[in-house]
Amino acid sequence: MGRWSELDGYDGPWIDAFVLIWEAYEAGTIPVGAVIADETGRVVARGRNRIFGAPAGHELGRTRPAHAEINALASLSSDRTPGGGGMLPGVYATVAAACR
Numbered sequence: 001m002g003r004w005s006e007l008d009g010y011d012g013p014w015i016d017a018f019v020l021i022w023e024a025y026e027a028g029t030i031p032v033g034a035v036i037a038d039e040t041g042r043v044v045a046r047g048r049n050r051i052f053g054a055p056a057g058h059e060l061g062r063t064r065p066a067h068a069e070i071n072a073l074a075s076l077s078s079d080r081t082p083g084g085g086g087m088l089p090g091v092y093a094t095v096a097a098a099c100r
Contacts, residue, residue, distance in 0.1 A: 013037040020048040020068065029053040034068035036076060047071025 013035045020033025029052040036045040047059055049068045055061030059071035 012041050013043050016043050016046055020046060024048040024050070024053070024068070027053045032068040034072040036072050045072050045076040047073070047075055 016035045017033040020035070021031045024033065025031035027050075030049040032049040034047050035043050037043050047068045048071060050056070050059055050061035050066040050071060051064060053061050053066075055066070058074045060066035060074065
């Protein structure tokens with residue numbers, strides 16, 4: 001899936017979040033995307049809403065907790081979490097209105 005031309009002037013984690021929103025929308029679920037970036041702005045985990053969609057990878061699906069933010073955290077590598085030897089990244093970005 002390509003980016004929208006209106007977004008070509010932007011960079012960083014927000015672009016990934018908008019792409020995830022579109023993927024969720026096309027899949028027929030609530031259009032919410034979330035990314036986790038490290039201290040440098042590099043995206044280290046992504047997740048999208050899958051409440052009404054199939055699970056994928058480490059992401060939950062077809063269940064009420066399958067919010068974009070939860071799926072982004074579930075996709076986070078264990079070496080980036082406490083106890084895994086790393087630190088939690090410093091930036092969380094979610095794009096959309098609150099889920100209902």
